[in-house]
Amino acid sequence: MRIILIGFGVVGQNIVKLLLSRSEDLYALYGMKPRIVAVVDSKGSVVSTSGLDLQMLLDAKKTKGTVGGYGDGARKDVVEIIESIDAEVVVEVTPTNLKIGEPGMTNITTAIKNGRNVITANKGPLALALPSLIELAEYNGVMLRFSGTVGGGTPILEFAKRCLKGDRIVSFRGILNGTTNYILTRMEEGLSFDDAMNDAKEKGYAEAEPSLDIDGYDAAAKLVIMANWVMGMKVTMKDVNFTGIRNVTADDMKNALKNHNGIKLIAGSNKGLTVQPTEIPKNDPLCVNGTLNAVTFSSEYSGQQTIIGRGAGGMETASAVLRDLIEIREAMGKV
Amino acid sequence: MRIILIGFGVVGQNIVKLLLSRSEDLYALYGMKPRIVAVVDSKGSVVSTSGLDLQMLLDAKKTKGTVGGYGDGARKDVVEIIESIDAEVVVEVTPTNLKIGEPGMTNITTAIKNGRNVITANKGPLALALPSLIELAEYNGVMLRFSGTVGGGTPILEFAKRCLKGDRIVSFRGILNGTTNYILTRMEEGLSFDDAMNDAKEKGYAEAEPSLDIDGYDAAAKLVIMANWVMGMKVTMKDVNFTGIRNVTADDMKNALKNHNGIKLIAGSNKGLTVQPTEIPKNDPLCVNGTLNAVTFSSEYSGQQTIIGRGAGGMETASAVLRDLIEIREAMGKV
Numbered sequence: 272m273r274i275i276l277i278g279f280g281v282v283g284q285n286i287v288k289l290l291l292s293r294s295e296d297l298y299a300l301y302g303m304k305p306r307i308v309a310v311v312d313s314k315g316s317v318v319s320t321s322g323l324d325l326q327m328l329l330d331a332k333k334t335k336g337t338v339g340g341y342g343d344g345a346r347k348d349v350v351e352i353i354e355s356i357d358a359e360v361v362v363e364v365t366p367t368n369l370k371i372g373e374p375g376m377t378n379i380t381t382a383i384k385n386g387r388n389v390i391t392a393n394k395g396p397l398a399l400a401l402p403s404l405i406e407l408a409e410y411n412g413v414m415l416r417f418s419g420t421v422g423g424g425t426p427i428l429e430f431a432k433r434c435l436k437g438d439r440i441v442s443f444r445g446i447l448n449g450t451t452n453y454i455l456t457r458m459e460e461g462l463s464f465d466d467a468m469n470d471a472k473e474k475g476y477a478e479a480e481p482s483l484d485i486d487g488y489d490a491a492a493k494l495v496i497m498a499n500w501v502m503g504m505k506v507t508m509k510d511v512n513f514t515g516i517r518n519v520t521a522d523d524m525k526n527a528l529k530n531h532n533g534i535k536l537i538a539g540s541n542k543g544l545t546v547q548p549t550e551i552p553k554n555d556p557l558c559v560n561g562t563l564n565a566v567t568f569s570s571e572y573s574g575q576q577t578i579i580g581r582g583a584g585g586m587e588t589a590s591a592v593l594r595d596l597i598e599i600r601e602a603m604g605k606v
Numbered sequence: 607m608r609i610i611l612i613g614f615g616v617v618g619q620n621i622v623k624l625l626l627s628r629s630e631d632l633y634a635l636y637g638m639k640p641r642i643v644a645v646v647d648s649k650g651s652v653v654s655t656s657g658l659d660l661q662m663l664l665d666a667k668k669t670k671g672t673v674g675g676y677g678d679g680a681r682k683d684v685v686e687i688i689e690s691i692d693a694e695v696v697v698e699v700t701p702t703n704l705k706i707g708e709p710g711m712t713n714i715t716t717a718i719k720n721g722r723n724v725i726t727a728n729k730g731p732l733a734l735a736l737p738s739l740i741e742l743a744e745y746n747g748v749m750l751r752f753s754g755t756v757g758g759g760t761p762i763l764e765f766a767k768r769c770l771k772g773d774r775i776v777s778f779r780g781i782l783n784g785t786t787n788y789i790l791t792r793m794e795e796g797l798s799f800d801d802a803m804n805d806a807k808e809k810g811y812a813e814a815e816p817s818l819d820i821d822g823y824d825a826a827a828k829l830v831i832m833a834n835w836v837m838g839m840k841v842t843m844k845d846v847n848f849t850g851i852r853n854v855t856a857d858d859m860k861n862a863l864k865n866h867n868g869i870k871l872i873a874g875s876n877k878g879l880t881v882q883p884t885e886i887p888k889n890d891p892l893c894v895n896g897t898l899n900a901v902t903f904s905s906e907y908s909g910q911q912t913i914i915g916r917g918a919g920g921m922e923t924a925s926a927v928l929r930d931l932i933e934i935r936e937a938m939g940k941v
Binding site: 426573581596 | 759905909925
């Protein structure tokens with residue numbers, strides 16, 4: 272199974288580490304021999320149709336700051352690589368852009384049009400155009416998988432799709448963004464919004480420019496992905512009514528606590544798609560603290576189920592990409 | 607797909623209700639036309655190789671107290687029915703007996719030996735002999751499924767088996783019995799053990815003879831099933847070291863609360879198989895209240911995940927049986 276890996280940041284490197292440490296295992300359990308034939312990062316690229324050495328990829332990135340250091344150093348055009356290098360799967364893990372979706376959008380559509388299966392952990396293209404990407408993949412007879420985009424390593428999308436056969440998910444709601452959940456948890460402990468935010472930045476949970484998280488974009492993007500995948504809705508970012516947590520005050524938090532509630536940034540599919548700060552009873556399984564994510568599914572026959580886990584992390588997200596790879600492998604038969 | 611249904615209590619009747627209300631749906635989605643060719647309850651039986659009328663089954667049970675009222679009223683021998691009536695699946699939902707496993711054990715082994723796939727919601731035979739039952743099913747080339755035995759409708763077994771491909775579950779622990787969790791929750795609110803127990807009986811959560819729940823047998827049986835299915839261990843009830851909640855006092859509860867902990871009856875796979883009252887931090891996702899069940903899986907790469915839901919209920923358990931039926935249907939191809 273030949274793989275083109277686009278993006279070699281934390282997630283990309285963890286994918287390679289995982290393939291390196293699990294190679295015997297993956298062959299024994301799934302008959303899978305993944306071979307990475309090209310890697311592209313923002314500064315360079317390297318190609319080998321017979322398969323790149325995984326340890327050398329990691330070393331080049333570490334010592335020279337780019338996979339380009341592995342080969343002749345030149346950075347070839349990504350689109351040209353996707354079009355010209357034979358591969359069964361393109362793994363797209365470039366940074367998320369929720370405004371225009373690039374460079375992920377071009378990478379993904381190019382891969383699909385060239386008959387490559389695609390795995391991505393990049394929310395941007397999906398949030399902006401998932402219905403048409405799914406259609407494009409179906410038209411071209413390839414698989415598009417994105418387990419790592421929601422819940423990090425926590426298999427929220429798989430749970431919804433695979434664990435409730437014969438039942439119907441009627442609605443869901445959840446905490447889909449760990450950064451805001453951490454900030455709200457700290458505010459519950461008495462910190463002001465600004466202090467909680469600074470603490471999140473110090474801990475590395477919030478970006479220097481935290482708007483993506485704080486203003487609800489990230490949660491809205493994940494909600495779009497879930498609505499398409501779990502509920503079969505055909506929606507994009509513009510269909511979500513979202514508000515972030517900037518206007519949650521220490522007083523709001525105190526009042527909620529008086530009523531034995533917490534305030535959580537809840538993304539839900541009931542009555543339209545919304546993301547907004549919401550009071551949740553403290554004893555509701557959904558009311559988790561810290562950086563945890565949680566989603567409650569309401570099903571027609573099997574009742575309510577909640578799944579909780581860390582929503583991020585390089586190795587966790589890489590493990591979700593590996594799950595997708597195994598699914599594609601099983602669908603393809605032996606290659 | 608022809609089904610022999612053995613046991614027609616709450617779960618059995620809900621299975622029939624579910625098949626009745628979902629028949630079009632099941633055909634459209636899964637190409638499945640389930641046909642119940644025999645039903646046996648404790649007082650009677652009814653057989654029709656061309657398929658029984660589902661509404662008449664429910665009516666006979668309601669008006670005459672037994673499915674025998676549907677036909678000529680005589681109760682044929684169960685083993686004879688399993689051996690002589692052609693069917694692809696035997697659904698075994700007789701009451702659980704954790705001492706000798708009967709009548710479930712005989713029903714299940716007879717079905718397997720006669721080449722029938724088996725679905726059961728009966729913990730007894732599995733807790734006492736799951737490793738040999740799995741072996742017997744493999745030897746006879748049939749499937750043995752039991753999703754409804756753990757978590758009711760909450761797909762705990764499916765989650766572990768299907769959602770974490772390419773990862774390894776290292777250990778798990780959880781609250782597997784809703785009755786004891788309800789009693790412990792009431793004790794946390796200030797009730798004595800006896801008062802909490804009586805309240806549970808009034809609410810219908812505890813049996814008149816509640817030892818199965820209170821003394822940990824039920825949780826231990828579910829732990830055995832999980833250990834075999836999730837961890838590939840070959841264990842039975844005798845391998846579990848279990849203690850119930852009879853000796854948890856109001857003082858224990860107060861002390862735990864002082865440390866921001868709750869006391870929960872925790873079944874776990876770490877350091878041997880154990881079921882015992884355990885202090886759990888209040889902010890741990892596992893620390894759920896009321897009749898809820900919860901299990902936390904620790905995986906090698908994707909971190910910790912917790913799944914929470916009601917652990918019982920007739921319709922919920924029936925929905926788990928239906929999931930198993932769909933899985934068998936998909937494995938069989940069209941019949």
